[in-house]
Amino acid sequence: MGKALFTQGAEPSCSICHTLADAETMGEIGPNLDTMRPDYDRVMRALVNGVGPMTPYDSLTDEELDALSHYVASATKADNVEP
Amino acid sequence: MMGDFKIGRRSLLAGSGAILSVMASGVRVQAQESVTALPDYVSWKDADALIVHSNSTIEMERSAFGTSAFTPEDRLYVRNNVAPPPASILDDRDAWEVSIDGVAEPRSLTLAELKTMGITTVAMVLQCSGNGRAYFEHEPSGTPWQVGAAGCVMWTGVPLRVVVDALGGVAEGMEYVTGTGGETLPEGLDPLTLLVERSVPLDALDDILLAWELNGEPISLAHGGPLRMVVPGFTGVNSVKYVTKVAMTAEQSPALIQQTRYRLQPVGEEGGPDHPSVWQMSVKSWITGPLDATQAGRVQVTGVAFGGTTNVASVEVSADDGQTWSTAEFIGPDLGKFAWRPFVAQMDLQPGTYRLVSRATDADGNQQPEQTEPNDPGYNHNGWRAPGIEIEVA
Numbered sequence: 396m397g398k399a400l401f402t403q404g405a406e407p408s409c410s411i412c413h414t415l416a417d418a419e420t421m422g423e424i425g426p427n428l429d430t431m432r433p434d435y436d437r438v439m440r441a442l443v444n445g446v447g448p449m450t451p452y453d454s455l456t457d458e459e460l461d462a463l464s465h466y467v468a469s470a471t472k473a474d475n476v477e478p
Numbered sequence: 479m480m481g482d483f484k485i486g487r488r489s490l491l492a493g494s495g496a497i498l499s500v501m502a503s504g505v506r507v508q509a510q511e512s513v514t515a516l517p518d519y520v521s522w523k524d525a526d527a528l529i530v531h532s533n534s535t536i537e538m539e540r541s542a543f544g545t546s547a548f549t550p551e552d553r554l555y556v557r558n559n560v561a562p563p564p565a566s567i568l569d570d571r572d573a574w575e576v577s578i579d580g581v582a583e584p585r586s587l588t589l590a591e592l593k594t595m596g597i598t599t600v601a602m603v604l605q606c607s608g609n610g611r612a613y614f615e616h617e618p619s620g621t622p623w624q625v626g627a628a629g630c631v632m633w634t635g636v637p638l639r640v641v642v643d644a645l646g647g648v649a650e651g652m653e654y655v656t657g658t659g660g661e662t663l664p665e666g667l668d669p670l671t672l673l674v675e676r677s678v679p680l681d682a683l684d685d686i687l688l689a690w691e692l693n694g695e696p697i698s699l700a701h702g703g704p705l706r707m708v709v710p711g712f713t714g715v716n717s718v719k720y721v722t723k724v725a726m727t728a729e730q731s732p733a734l735i736q737q738t739r740y741r742l743q744p745v746g747e748e749g750g751p752d753h754p755s756v757w758q759m760s761v762k763s764w765i766t767g768p769l770d771a772t773q774a775g776r777v778q779v780t781g782v783a784f785g786g787t788t789n790v791a792s793v794e795v796s797a798d799d800g801q802t803w804s805t806a807e808f809i810g811p812d813l814g815k816f817a818w819r820p821f822v823a824q825m826d827l828q829p830g831t832y833r834l835v836s837r838a839t840d841a842d843g844n845q846q847p848e849q850t851e852p853n854d855p856g857y858n859h860n861g862w863r864a865p866g867i868e869i870e871v872a
Contacts, residue, residue, distance in 0.1 A: 411664055423561040424664060424672060426532030430517070437619070446619035447559065448671045448734060 397466020417470035538626035549629030580726030582646025601813035610859025618856030635689030652726035660720030711787035759786035784818035785840035795823035
């Protein structure tokens with residue numbers, strides 16, 4: 396579910412702006428997530444509060460936010476993939 | 479748990495399990511991200527002197543400051559709001575065009591023509607608005623910069639005032655200088671969400687440069703070459719890279735980066751035009767050495783200090799976390815009010831544990847606060863306590 400949200404479910408799609416090898420996305424506007432390796436909480440904060448040109452993803456449900464945060468943290472092998 | 483996220487929107491995570499280490503002072507510093515290789519566009523930089531937070535956010539190691547009055551470009555931090563344009567924009571630097579608007583006779587000029595109009599050099603602290611974000615306790619989103627998103631560099635270019643005067647002067651009713659960056663924006667998104675376009679008050683006009691050299695070399699892609707609108711005394715975001723347009727405007731840019739981002743809103747609030755913009759820097763300093771265990775006896779405690787838009791007047795250093803202070807001396811040349819000044823305090827330290835902090839005062843008498851009043855996005859940190867350094871003296 397996290398991967399699907401990353402590539403298409405979230406609007407605007409994360410893939411427009413981010414590179415994430417696992418999701419095969421090549422966006423170059425935002426930081427390369429494979430290099431950044433954000434942990435669960437950092438992804439969650441970015442999604443809920445917004446950061447830079449990312450506006451908060453208000454339309455996602457709690458379950459979707461959780462799945463997405465878990466997915467990005469896991470896919471980039473971050474140190475913490477849980478809340 | 480997830481419910482908490484929504485209820486506590488924007489103040490969330492205060493007590494969650496984010497990776498934090500609590501330093502002896504009680505200051506929480508986010509664990510440093512994994513160190514990775516330098517991205518291609520900055521592969522020429524000195525990897526040993528840098529912390530790679532992401533491909534677009536790279537900070538200088540604290541140990542790399544030393545006592546230098548200026549920062550070599552290969553150690554200078556990097557922060558790009560959106561990815562830089564292709565390197566091919568540097569193929570023919572002199573052909574780069576910038577349009578000047580909001581003047582009596584607006585027109586486009588090439589870099590070659592700018593070079594014929596005038597030339598000056600300014601030494602200035604280039605500091606990311608978010609430098610020191612790691613020291614805010616509310617854990618703002620964004621790169622957890624410590625002290626290294628700053629450097630003191632020399633910009634060479636033509637004063638914007640000269641260009642504006644050559645084009646007939648500022649048009650009636652203008653209040654801002656607005657610079658537009660040349661980043662390539664993706665299709666399918668409202669350009670205003672990504673456009674790097676910043677406005678600063680027209681008062682800054684006499685200080686602004688259209689710069690083509692950094693430390694005597696053509697500006698690299700990472701730092702905004704071929705042409706950057708440099709605004710001395712203001713945080714880095716205001717110095718627009720790859721500048722394609724400079725306009726005197728009646729209003730601030732409608733871009734999100736001006737309207738809602740880079741605003742000093744209270745913690746928990748969304749930024750908006752009514753909140754103060756992140757513009758001028760304030761007085762600040764930090765210790766650059768020693769950073770590790772040191773031998774007892776005479777210790778040279780060094781650091782850098784700057785005033786922001788005015789000269790730094792004095793710096794004090796404390797080895798006991800601010801209980802007692804001694805005055806430091808500036809070392810090296812004074813490169814002007816926008817530059818920083820390295821300083822040293824000679825201290826006799828017995829074996830033990832010390833916490834070194836520094837506190838600067840500018841020429842107007844403004845002193846660094848102990849703590850910076852928090853703002854939601856974590857900008858403009860200049861508190862003296864949090865960036866302190868604990869050392870063991872043996």
